[in-house]
Amino acid sequence: MVNFHLKALKSGLWLIWLCGFALILISFYATTQIMPPSIKEQIKNLTGSEGPSITIFAAARPFSGSIGKRQSLAIRSWLGLSQDIRVVLFSQDPSVFSFAGSFGLDSRVTAEPNIDFTFLGTPFFHSMVARAQISSSNISVLMDSETILLPDFISTLSYVNKLDHDWLLVASSRNISAFPCLLDVCGKHWLGDNGERIKLEKLQDYLSHGLRERCDDKKMIMAWNNGDVPLHNGVLPPFLYGKGFHTRWVINEALSSNFRFVFDASWTISGFFIHNLDDDDDDDNDATIWENVGNSHLGALYGSLIFHEGGYSDLIKLFKCNGRYHFASTTNNIVYPFGLSKHRKLTSCFDKIKTLDGNVTCSKENRVMSSEPLALPFSLELLLSKMADQNKTIVLAVAGYSYKDMLMSWVCRLHVLHVLNFVVYALDDEIYDFCVLQGLPVYRDRLAPSNISYNDCHFGTNCFQRVTKVKSRVVLEILKLGYNVLMSDVDVYWFKNPLPLLTVFGPAVFVAQSDEYKITGPINLPRRLNSGFYYAHSDGATIAALQKVVKHASLSNLSEQPSFYDTLCGLNGSNRLGDDMCLEPETNLTVRFLDRNLFPNGAYRDLWDSTNVSSKCIELGCFVLHNNWISGRQKKLERQVASGLWEYDMSTRMCLLSWQRSKQITDY
Numbered sequence: 001m002v003n004f005h006l007k008a009l010k011s012g013l014w015l016i017w018l019c020g021f022a023l024i025l026i027s028f029y030a031t032t033q034i035m036p037p038s039i040k041e042q043i044k045n046l047t048g049s050e051g052p053s054i055t056i057f058a059a060a061r062p063f064s065g066s067i068g069k070r071q072s073l074a075i076r077s078w079l080g081l082s083q084d085i086r087v088v089l090f091s092q093d094p095s096v097f098s099f100a101g102s103f104g105l106d107s108r109v110t111a112e113p114n115i116d117f118t119f120l121g122t123p124f125f126h127s128m129v130a131r132a133q134i135s136s137s138n139i140s141v142l143m144d145s146e147t148i149l150l151p152d153f154i155s156t157l158s159y160v161n162k163l164d165h166d167w168l169l170v171a172s173s174r175n176i177s178a179f180p181c182l183l184d185v186c187g188k189h190w191l192g193d194n195g196e197r198i199k200l201e202k203l204q205d206y207l208s209h210g211l212r213e214r215c216d217d218k219k220m221i222m223a224w225n226n227g228d229v230p231l232h233n234g235v236l237p238p239f240l241y242g243k244g245f246h247t248r249w250v251i252n253e254a255l256s257s258n259f260r261f262v263f264d265a266s267w268t269i270s271g272f273f274i275h276n277l278d279d280d281d282d283d284d285n286d287a288t289i290w291e292n293v294g295n296s297h298l299g300a301l302y303g304s305l306i307f308h309e310g311g312y313s314d315l316i317k318l319f320k321c322n323g324r325y326h327f328a329s330t331t332n333n334i335v336y337p338f339g340l341s342k343h344r345k346l347t348s349c350f351d352k353i354k355t356l357d358g359n360v361t362c363s364k365e366n367r368v369m370s371s372e373p374l375a376l377p378f379s380l381e382l383l384l385s386k387m388a389d390q391n392k393t394i395v396l397a398v399a400g401y402s403y404k405d406m407l408m409s410w411v412c413r414l415h416v417l418h419v420l421n422f423v424v425y426a427l428d429d430e431i432y433d434f435c436v437l438q439g440l441p442v443y444r445d446r447l448a449p450s451n452i453s454y455n456d457c458h459f460g461t462n463c464f465q466r467v468t469k470v471k472s473r474v475v476l477e478i479l480k481l482g483y484n485v486l487m488s489d490v491d492v493y494w495f496k497n498p499l500p501l502l503t504v505f506g507p508a509v510f511v512a513q514s515d516e517y518k519i520t521g522p523i524n525l526p527r528r529l530n531s532g533f534y535y536a537h538s539d540g541a542t543i544a545a546l547q548k549v550v551k552h553a554s555l556s557n558l559s560e561q562p563s564f565y566d567t568l569c570g571l572n573g574s575n576r577l578g579d580d581m582c583l584e585p586e587t588n589l590t591v592r593f594l595d596r597n598l599f600p601n602g603a604y605r606d607l608w609d610s611t612n613v614s615s616k617c618i619e620l621g622c623f624v625l626h627n628n629w630i631s632g633r634q635k636k637l638e639r640q641v642a643s644g645l646w647e648y649d650m651s652t653r654m655c656l657l658s659w660q661r662s663k664q665i666t667d668y
């Protein structure tokens with residue numbers, strides 16, 4: 001008994017001891033938190049750290065013509081500011097990679113293709129921000145690839161990097177028609193006509209005559225310190241980088257989330273771009289039309305949020321007077337902090353800057369955004385010619401809205417495999433809009449079933465027939481236009497690209513997955529043809545046979561899958577040839593059933609029950625694995641996500657890519 005008490009006492013003492021220790025730690029932590037900035041600065045100086053490391057992220061356009069020259073000048077101006085600056089260019093274009101490569105092996109410039117792009121090559125803003133946010137540098141900057149920076153950019157960032165609070169800044173840039181100076185070879189100094197160096201003040205003075213670009217979000221510089229606090233509380237919609245108001249959206253969210261100190265540094269950062277009148281501005285190319293359509297639709301969805309009150313014109317301003325930085329509010333004319341001895345002097349300095357600069361508002365800020373249905377300028381023919389590979393082959397996915405996440409995971413997987421010749425056929429308006437916003441090559445036509453009510457569309461109904469029989473009709477339509485089709489359901493996970501293997505079968509051969517579940521025996525038994533994964537070559541025999549399938553399906557009460565088998569292999573398999581083929585006698589079309597070790601269905605070898613589905617399939621040599629033989633959409637989804645054969649982040653609407661998985665960032 002006594003012993004027990006003693007023990008309890010002892011442990012109690014331990015507890016007090018521990019708590020005391022914790023308290024000491026907490027108070028130590030507290031003192032560091034409220035330490036005056038001057039002491040913090042001294043500590044920084046003692047540790048010998050130099051300026052903050054900065055990574056500038058920019059979406060680069062191809063390096064050709066005047067755009068290439070302007071980008072090259074801008075990027076050289078960034079690199080000349082400080083050795084602490086690195087540059088990451090988002091692009092899939094080879095010219096951008098060779099530009100980055102031209103800086104040598106140990107380069108401060110890299111090109112990254114691993115973010116989300118539309119099929120026309122426009123990057124997604126939310127994907128760019130996500131990449132910039134996991135940067136290993138002290139400060140991330142997102143800006144336009146043609147905006148030139150002057151040294152006050154570095155001094156501003158060095159100053160704000162010392163703030164006690166996490167921050168996010170924006171700065172507008174100026175639009176000028178000519179710049180009378182040249183950047184010297186090292187990219188450090190600007191030279192005048194006769195080769196003399198031009199002082200920063202003189203350059204700033206020249207720029208002050210240029211107009212501030214206030215409406216174009218792309219031309220706004222955005223920078224933040226990579227602290228622990230996120231930029232905002234919201235989920236960034238899939239804005240396309242370029243047209244629209246993505247930057248304003250972030251500012252608004254950041255302001256209302258109140259995580260960070262948000263301010264406007266336009267008065268202390270000289271960013272400018274050169275507008276060339278005889279430029280062939282690409283205002284009417286396909287990508288631009290896409291940006292306008294997609295972003296104005298998102299604008300309609302998020303409009304009320306974006307355009308609340310003054311927007312970013314009400315932001316606190318950073319300004320510089322007599323060589324020192326200060327903050328002030330333009331809306332109520334307050335200079336921070338209060339009670340400064342030279343307060344009056346500062347206020348007049350601030351007023352002077354304000355008057356010189358005029359009002360920073362965008363007259364288009366309240367423009368009405370379109371809520372019209374999305375319409376893209378692509379006919380099926382145009383889309384096919386844009387997307388097909390050199391063999392004139394198209395990978396086709398047919399999907400409705402309830403399969404949108406499956407579709408995206410499938411698309412993201414194809415991106416990883418560098419399979420870009422795919423097209424999505426939208427079964428309903430919702431998935432069509434969704435695909436447009438996700439930048440997918442999508443189309444929808446008169447074949448799509450109308451009046452689908454999901455509650456009412458069960459097996460045997462008229463609606464069910466219309467939905468399930470669209471796929472073969474769409475394939476037939478594409479074959480007739482002269483393109484080969486690999487039809488892949490979106491619940492087929494691709495391990496590697498099957499096209500090189502499938503294309504070698506040549507004309508008049510229809511190659512399909514077998515749905516046979518028994519491990520041994522023939523794989524071409526009745527109704528064992530899976531119409532969720534097949535390759536159809538564009539030729540007379542295949543088109544004639546597909547026409548028969550479509551006709552058969554239109555008269556059948558079943559889904560279209562049995563029609564494929566019964567038409568091509570004969571009722572009861574009367575056209576079977578050996579254990580893995582059929583020959584349709586009227587059209588002479590050969591059907592080849594694919595080796596199930598390479599193209600397993602969802603029942604074969606219970607692969608989906610393996611502890612590691614992926615390694616099991618790789619062992620077998622799988623090209624694809626079908627997530628079928630399971631009933632219920634939800635179960636199917638769960639099984640696939642749980643197995644790790646999943647490539648899409650449903651919450652952020654972005655592909656999961658290697659950099660998100662490994663968290664190993666090498667930009668700094």
Ligand SMILES: *[C@@H]1O[C@H](CO)[C@@H](O)[C@H](O)[C@H]1NC(C)=O
Nearest residue numbers: 038039040041042043044045
């Ligand atoms: C820290 O170093 C910078 C330059 O290296 C200097 O300008 C600044 O005054 C120093 N700060 C303190 C508190 O010593």
Ligand SMILES: *[C@@H]1O[C@H](CO)[C@@H](O)[C@H](O)[C@H]1NC(C)=O
Nearest residue numbers: 049050051052053137138161
């Ligand atoms: C930059 O980040 C590194 C690592 O996170 C940190 O040690 C260093 O103090 C930071 N430097 C500045 C100037 O903020």
Ligand SMILES: *[C@@H]1O[C@H](CO)[C@@H](O)[C@H](O)[C@H]1NC(C)=O
Nearest residue numbers: 175176211213214216219275
């Ligand atoms: C720059 O200004 C010119 C004329 O002043 C205008 O035509 C052009 O659209 C502007 N550029 C941008 C990107 O705002």
Ligand SMILES: *[C@@H]1O[C@H](CO)[C@@H](O)[C@H](O)[C@H]1NC(C)=O
Nearest residue numbers: 313330331357358359360361
């Ligand atoms: C600037 O804004 C103020 C108040 O918001 C307004 O009264 C003034 O007319 C504006 N000036 C210009 C040039 O737009």
Ligand SMILES: *[C@@H]1O[C@H](CO)[C@@H](O)[C@H](O)[C@H]1NC(C)=O
Nearest residue numbers: 448449450451452462463466
């Ligand atoms: C769709 O529904 C509308 C109204 O219910 C009807 O008028 C129309 O004929 C239907 N269309 C088809 C193709 O069933």
Ligand SMILES: *[C@@H]1O[C@H](CO)[C@@H](O)[C@H](O)[C@H]1NC(C)=O
Nearest residue numbers: 389390391499500501503504
């Ligand atoms: C194009 O077809 C040839 C055979 O006809 C094949 O070797 C090649 O891999 C195919 N290319 C692609 C990208 O599928």
Ligand SMILES: *[C@@H]1O[C@H](CO)[C@@H](O)[C@H](O)[C@H]1NC(C)=O
Nearest residue numbers: 460461552554555556557558
């Ligand atoms: C389709 O179903 C209807 C009614 O359920 C039936 O009368 C008809 O015979 C069926 N047709 C076929 C081809 O099975």
Ligand SMILES: *[C@@H]1O[C@H](CO)[C@@H](O)[C@H](O)[C@H]1NC(C)=O
Nearest residue numbers: 526566570571572573574575
């Ligand atoms: C299909 O084959 C089975 C047995 O092999 C036979 O009982 C059935 O009558 C056949 N049906 C047709 C339509 O040939």
Ligand SMILES: *[C@@H]1O[C@H](CO)[C@@H](O)[C@H](O)[C@H]1NC(C)=O
Nearest residue numbers: 541544584585586587588589
């Ligand atoms: C199919 O092949 C047979 C024998 O090779 C031939 O007689 C027949 O004309 C062919 N049919 C078609 C539609 O090509």
Ligand SMILES: *[C@@H]1O[C@H](CO)[C@@H](O)[C@H](O)[C@H]1NC(C)=O
Nearest residue numbers: 611612613614615616618644
């Ligand atoms: C499954 O196997 C793959 C490939 O061998 C491996 O990369 C992965 O880490 C494994 N997953 C689990 C959960 O063990």
